[in-house]
Amino acid sequence: MDEEFDFADKVPPSFDRMGNVIKDAEAKGFNPGLIVLLVVVGLLLIFLVGNYVLYxxxxxxxPPRKKKPISKKKMRKERLKQGVSAPGE
Structure with missing residues (x-):
């Protein structure tokens, strides 16, 4: 019976390797999703700041935009509203 339990305190090699992978997973650096998120947010921020600077x-x-010329009909209507008679009427 002693022969059957010789390996009871040892972990099989396949499980031993997986244990190391799980322990080392946290110490490998940034999450790839986090890197993508940072790149997208950075590009969006650069775009918005660039547009603001250009604006x-x-x-x-x-130069300031030129106003559209006012037609003679509109000028007459405005003068009549203000109570000023147009010359020649």
Missing amino acids: IYAQKTL
Whole structure:
């Protein structure tokens, strides 16, 4: 009977290897999902900050937009609303 229990205190080699993998899994560095998340968030942040910088630069350097010319009919209507008679009427 002693012969049957010689290996009772030893772990089979296949299970021993798996135990080391599980112990070393936490010490291998960043999670790949975390790396992808950081890259995507970083690119999005760079995009948004770049757009903001370009917007501020354009506001400072571009000339103001020209207004559309007002038609003569609209000018007459506005003058009549204000109570000023148009010349020649």
